[in-house]
Amino acid sequence: MKSGSYSNESGSSQNKINKRLRKHTRSYSSERVINNEQYYHGLLPRADVRLLLKENGDFVVRITEPKPGEQRSYVLSVLHDKLLEENAAVKHLVIHSANQKFWIDNTFSFESPQALISYYLKPAVQNEETAVVRLLRPISRQPWELEHEWITIKQKLGQGAFGEVSMGIFKRKGMIKGVQVAVKQAKLEKMGKEQIKEFMCEARHLKTMSHPNIVKFYGVAVLEEPLYMVMELASNGALDSYLKKNPNLPVETRNEMILQAAWGLEYLHSRPVLHRDIAARNCLYGDQKVKISDFGLTRTGSTYQMDMNKKVPIRWLAMETLITGSYTQKADVWAYGIMCWEIYNSAIEPYPGMSPAEVHQKVREGYRMQIPVNVHPDIQKTIQSCWLENAADRPTMSDIATQLQNITQTPRPNFSAI
Numbered sequence: 001m002k003s004g005s006y007s008n009e010s011g012s013s014q015n016k017i018n019k020r021l022r023k024h025t026r027s028y029s030s031e032r033v034i035n036n037e038q039y040y041h042g043l044l045p046r047a048d049v050r051l052l053l054k055e056n057g058d059f060v061v062r063i064t065e066p067k068p069g070e071q072r073s074y075v076l077s078v079l080h081d082k083l084l085e086e087n088a089a090v091k092h093l094v095i096h097s098a099n100q101k102f103w104i105d106n107t108f109s110f111e112s113p114q115a116l117i118s119y120y121l122k123p124a125v126q127n128e129e130t131a132v133v134r135l136l137r138p139i140s141r142q143p144w145e146l147e148h149e150w151i152t153i154k155q156k157l158g159q160g161a162f163g164e165v166s167m168g169i170f171k172r173k174g175m176i177k178g179v180q181v182a183v184k185q186a187k188l189e190k191m192g193k194e195q196i197k198e199f200m201c202e203a204r205h206l207k208t209m210s211h212p213n214i215v216k217f218y219g220v221a222v223l224e225e226p227l228y229m230v231m232e233l234a235s236n237g238a239l240d241s242y243l244k245k246n247p248n249l250p251v252e253t254r255n256e257m258i259l260q261a262a263w264g265l266e267y268l269h270s271r272p273v274l275h276r277d278i279a280a281r282n283c284l285y286g287d288q289k290v291k292i293s294d295f296g297l298t299r300t301g302s303t304y305q306m307d308m309n310k311k312v313p314i315r316w317l318a319m320e321t322l323i324t325g326s327y328t329q330k331a332d333v334w335a336y337g338i339m340c341w342e343i344y345n346s347a348i349e350p351y352p353g354m355s356p357a358e359v360h361q362k363v364r365e366g367y368r369m370q371i372p373v374n375v376h377p378d379i380q381k382t383i384q385s386c387w388l389e390n391a392a393d394r395p396t397m398s399d400i401a402t403q404l405q406n407i408t409q410t411p412r413p414n415f416s417a418i
Contacts, residue, residue, distance in 0.1 A: 041145060053090060056082055058078070152178075163184070166185065170230055181233050183230055184199075201297075209271075212291075240281045255376070276297040280342040305326060315351055333397060337386025
């Protein structure tokens with residue numbers, strides 16, 4: 001989806017929501033499910049909430065991220081002062097509950113979170129100098145925030161980093177016919193806070209992207225568990241699996257694969273975004289197209305300092321990253337070169353026969369893997385240039401895409417028209 005998916009609904013739509021909310025009174029039934037309210041965003045993290053709140057008084061209701069042994073609470077997040085720094089601009093007010101009553105402070109309690117919201121939306125309450133919070137505009141769920149009832153799980157495809165990956169049918173309201181999709185499922189009891197952040201980080205990046213060589217993103221369902229991430233279904237699944245099942249692929253097909261991956265990574269770097277986990281296992285293949293996926297480690301910008309004490313993909317890391325933890329676009333270029341080696345070697349593990357510690361040592365000493373002899377000599381040179389010791393000497397992804405287009409005599413598609 002394009003970056004415009006961050007925009008709020010039209011003013012007339014928001015006004016209708018405001019009017020409907022203000023009709024509610026404190027007799028609001030406690031059985032009313034808050035999931036039905038468009039201002040309720042489930043487990044949407046703070047980082048995503050801040051992107052939705054544009055003007056003072058904009059608000060959403062969400063639920064806290066789970067912590068072991070702790071009960072979850074509803075949270076009212078409201079933009080207090082958009083001129084303040086990020087952490088101070090938004091108030092996150094816990095909606096306390098006990099004995100089927102809900103409150104923010106000890107002054108008033110209500111029979112439901114909805115009744116509480118309706119009360120604080122009243123103009124008379126907003127004008128009180130002592131008002132604990134001033135609510136002006138409820139922010140509705142965005143097109144990429146899906147409802148679980150729109151998604152039907154059909155068949156398990158495999159196991160991902162967060163849980164099962166399944167084939168399913170996606171059919172939102174208004175769609176005449178459902179579409180086949182891939183659904184990543186995440187069960188929160190099996191995820192730590194970092195994993196939840198990683199899951200939502202992937203969604204945050206994917207929802208702003210649109211390119212033929214980037215996996216298409218439909219949205220996330222976070223109103224209840226398990227969390228769902230819904231993406232296009234690639235007919236041949238993960239690229240590494242496809243390569244292993246088809247070891248006799250012609251070299252021309254493999255040439256197409258590395259060029260398509262180059263186009264995808266070139267697009268990411270133009271945004272600018274660092275993927276940080278480029279590998280055959282993190283690409284999909286379907287309809288004769290490579291599509292980069294798995295954006296859990298992706299970061300916005302052109303540089304990033306990695307924590308080398310965490311688990312890292314040693315076999316795909318550039319020399320400077322192994323030494324200093326510094327990650328740049330040229331480190332993505334290095335990883336791209338490793339992925340090209342995988343593609344021409346039917347996805348066997350890079351640096352075969354070596355342990356991670358040996359890979360670390362050998363790469364620092366200048367060792368580089370050999371490209372199969374049946375690969376075009378100029379393509380071999382392009383791949384080897386990805387592994388130059390000095391990051392500044394490596395080509396950009398735009399350089400690589402241009403080189404491969406020329407070598408394979410492949411015209412560049414007009415991506416803006418696709």
